[in-house]
Amino acid sequence: MADAKVIPFGDDPRSRRGTGAARSGPAKRGSGGGRKGGAAASGGTLAPVPEQHDPLPRTPLDASEEPGAERGGWDSRIAGGLSFLRRRITGDYEVDEFGYDKELTDQVLMSMVRPFYEKYFRVEVKGIENVPTEGGALIVANHSGTLPLDGLMLQAAVHDEHPAGRHLRLLAADLVFVLPVVNELARKAGHTLACAEDARALLERGELVGVMPEGFKGIGKPFGERYKLQRFGRGGFVSTAMRAGAPIVPCSIVGAEEIYPMVGNSRTLARVLGLPYFPITPTFPWLGPLGLVPLPTKWTIQFGEPIPTDGYTEEAAEDPMLMFNLTDQVREQIQHTLYKLLVQRRSVFF
Numbered sequence: 001m002a003d004a005k006v007i008p009f010g011d012d013p014r015s016r017r018g019t020g021a022a023r024s025g026p027a028k029r030g031s032g033g034g035r036k037g038g039a040a041a042s043g044g045t046l047a048p049v050p051e052q053h054d055p056l057p058r059t060p061l062d063a064s065e066e067p068g069a070e071r072g073g074w075d076s077r078i079a080g081g082l083s084f085l086r087r088r089i090t091g092d093y094e095v096d097e098f099g100y101d102k103e104l105t106d107q108v109l110m111s112m113v114r115p116f117y118e119k120y121f122r123v124e125v126k127g128i129e130n131v132p133t134e135g136g137a138l139i140v141a142n143h144s145g146t147l148p149l150d151g152l153m154l155q156a157a158v159h160d161e162h163p164a165g166r167h168l169r170l171l172a173a174d175l176v177f178v179l180p181v182v183n184e185l186a187r188k189a190g191h192t193l194a195c196a197e198d199a200r201a202l203l204e205r206g207e208l209v210g211v212m213p214e215g216f217k218g219i220g221k222p223f224g225e226r227y228k229l230q231r232f233g234r235g236g237f238v239s240t241a242m243r244a245g246a247p248i249v250p251c252s253i254v255g256a257e258e259i260y261p262m263v264g265n266s267r268t269l270a271r272v273l274g275l276p277y278f279p280i281t282p283t284f285p286w287l288g289p290l291g292l293v294p295l296p297t298k299w300t301i302q303f304g305e306p307i308p309t310d311g312y313t314e315e316a317a318e319d320p321m322l323m324f325n326l327t328d329q330v331r332e333q334i335q336h337t338l339y340k341l342l343v344q345r346r347s348v349f350f
Helices: 013-019 069-090 102-120 149-161 174-178 182-188 196-204 236-244 267-273 288-292 314-318 320-344
Strands: 039-042 045-048 124-126 137-141 168-172 208-211 248-254 300-303
Touching: 069 102, 102 149, 102 182, 137 149, 137 196, 137 236, 137 320, 149 168, 149 208, 149 248, 149 300, 168 174, 168 196, 174 182, 196 208, 196 236, 236 248, 236 314, 236 320, 248 320, 300 320, 314 320
Parallel strands: 124 300, 137 208, 137 248, 168 208
Antiparallel strands: 039 045, 248 300
8 A cells, every 4th residue: 555655653531531530439327326216215115305416417528529539549540550560561461463552552652642632632523423333444534734643633533532442553654664763652552554465454353444545745735735635546545445345434634734834845855854845834943843833723523424345346456447436435525524624613723
């Protein structure tokens, strides 16, 4: 899948958003004091006694106000953290043949991405029900933003918003796997090289696979061409999905185009540094490292209706006209949804 170029960078959300710290229920006030139905034993007979009331009414404690509740929550977190560290030190954790480390992704990498997803870009997700609950599927999305933060936000959207908490395995360009540190993090987060063999293996194993066919043409396009999809290649991703019998889920991302408005491209510096482009924005490189801070735009990610491929034969994946038609169908659906979302949004930042 040489045409599917993308540079994604790589506590469970339900436990984070739902239960949080372990808490005990409200304490029960016992009947105590030998009180039985408002009567007390006296000389072998039951004599009525006045009902005893508390001097002041007491409001039941909320679970979060229970004595020791906070301590119990912190104890649980500390114990979980120490257990995590012990497994990392002893090597008692699993990594698949692609280098994917599920525990590290859930506990650490997603926790690092989540503040940007929830607070900074305030991502709104629509159509998550179109992502299958089980089995393989290929999510195809537009690509933009000068730096590929959209891949990270897409991965967080699937992980945190899907009812089954599924993991998205993004296909990445070879540049990702030659960069120090980024290479290791990408592998740990479940990303793999954008090639047909790896993509098909993941799909046949029942994984969600993400691809952004625009590649460098998408994230490196000028600001004046924002939200205009670039060429999707020759349909390699469609052929892979058909061979695996996996549905294709179109995905449209609005908000990423404005985080680094690219007003220029220094081709000379790009050649010297071995990069596909060297972006010039209103803040970079003029403000140095501060110019790398993205603008806090408001994002929307919408998943479209799946396009089934299991009705095609193995030979159909070799038909170039069919590949072109399906590729164009996916591209047009994403483009149409982008225009629709742009009309609906009130502001770039709200």
